[in-house]
Amino acid sequence: MLAAPINPSDINRIEGVYPIGPSPPAVGGNEGVGEVIAVAEGVQNLAVNDWVIPAKAGLGTWRTYVVKEETDWCKVRKDVPIEYAATAFINPCTALRMLEDFVPLSEGDVVVQNGATSIVGQCVIQLAHLRGLETTNIIRDRPGVEEVKRRLKVLGASGIFTENELDPKELPAFFKDAKLGLNCVGGNTATSVMKLLRENGTMVTYGGMSKKPITVSTSAMIFKGIELKGFWLQKWVNNHPPADLAKMIDYILGLVHDKKLVYLTEQLPFIEFRKALENALGMHGSSIKQVLTFT
Ligand SMILES: NC(=O)c1ccc[n+]([C@@H]2O[C@H](COP(=O)([O-])OP(=O)(O)OC[C@H]3O[C@@H](n4cnc5c(N)ncnc54)[C@H](OP(=O)(O)O)[C@@H]3O)[C@@H](O)[C@H]2O)c1
Structure with missing residues (x-):
């Protein structure tokens, strides 16, 4: 090796x-x-x-x-x-498959994700940018957050918010219009991803870094028609x-x-x-x- x-x-x-x-x-x-x-x-x-x-x-x-x-x-x-x-x-291919395999995306469409600092997250930003897609990125509040934001911006991120900064009610409409959401954290930040999905949007869960479960509101299911899916690269490789x-x-x-x-x-x-x-x-x-x- x-x-x-x-x-x-x-x-x-x-x-x-x-x-x-x-x-x-x-x-x-x-x-x-x-x-x-x-x-x-x-x-x-x-x-x-x-x-x-x-x-x-x-x-x-x-x-x-x-x-x-x-x-x-x-x-x-x-x-x-x-x-x-x-x-x-493992990580770049996961990012690629999630952008390619779940919902048809075209130039200008928005993808929202948490865990944006991960390798998968960084690849999502860049692969999306190459396809003319916009990304809304949720990151953890932690020391050095401004430097992290600067780095993700250089990669092509459209919007970057820490978990605490993110108030979906305050955000411009653009950021609440994602067709695809990607969740590798779970807990409250998965809820935030769902809040930024447009009607009939899809959230794909591929990891659970916070080890907290995903809570889905009744209204997200009934009125917004959110679809929840999962991705596992191993299954893709096997198939x-x-x-x-x-x-x-x-x-x-x-x-x-x-x-x-x-x-x-x-x-x-x-x-x-x-x-x-x-x-x-x-x-x-x-x-x-x-x-x-x-x-
Ligand atoms: N389903 C699949 O086939 C598949 C394939 C590849 C990867 N994955 C999953 O994708 C995720 C990212 O993998 P990676 O290798 O790209 O990650 P990575 O580069 O090792 O980075 C770890 C990420 O997790 C965040 N994190 C760590 N502990 C956390 C916590 N307690 N709460 C919230 N966020 C936390 C980190 O945030 P900070 O930067 O703030 O520390 C960072 O964004 C993992 O969950 C991994 O298992 C799944």
Whole structure:
């Protein structure tokens, strides 16, 4: 392996609260990038020096070496930074699928999301911006919030509000007209996403960072006709041929190569895994995506 991130679902698997996972003892980590150092006889589509990422979850990427079947890997381009190759799969692809698969969106349409500082959130902002869509973004109140807002604005965010700043009654109509809402937090901020949806809008839930349930008002269901859906990338991968995944990763890494998709990561050598895990767990406050490096 060259590099592998620590994602919230990796932590959830270790905590035993994720619906699927390997039986212990097992190696953590579900995505990352590796370099092929040897291939067995009969392997046709991979060669020494190729870069590969896991083609499915559960491979156990937090390790220096791994031996798996050819079909467990997806070959990726090598002309992008390793931290992007290591993180191209789970979060950017989730952002892309949620923009593509739920409601037809056209230029000028509004998407509202919470958890906008996450890698998924940052990708949603940029992929939406590339499609001429507007995004309303809800972030946590936390130290350094003005700098965070500035950064998301540069990525193309149309509106950015902290949870406390957001009073849907006070907002201009534009911000209350979202066709699609994306929720990875739950609790009150999921309610805020629903309040900013237009009539018959759809909210897709794909995470539960606050560990709080979603409360839906009766009027949102009856009078506004809000639709609630869920997304799980693993299900998408299970239901699509490997070529579709390869095409999607190519698209994402093409944007990275052209500097049209950027996000911050912090790289730490594998030996500092404890610090990286503490950062990922938020034990030292909000942190950017932690990426373990093995070289
Ligand atoms: N369903 C799927 O297939 C799928 C696929 C990919 C990701 N996901 C989910 O998407 C979400 C984002 O993943 P990621 O890897 O992009 O995240 P990430 O980059 O690791 O960032 C974590 C995000 O969670 C926020 N957060 C952390 N603790 C929180 C809390 N207690 N209350 C509210 N917000 C909190 C952080 O806000 P601050 O910046 O303010 O700290 C940050 O926005 C996760 O829930 C993940 O499980 C789901």
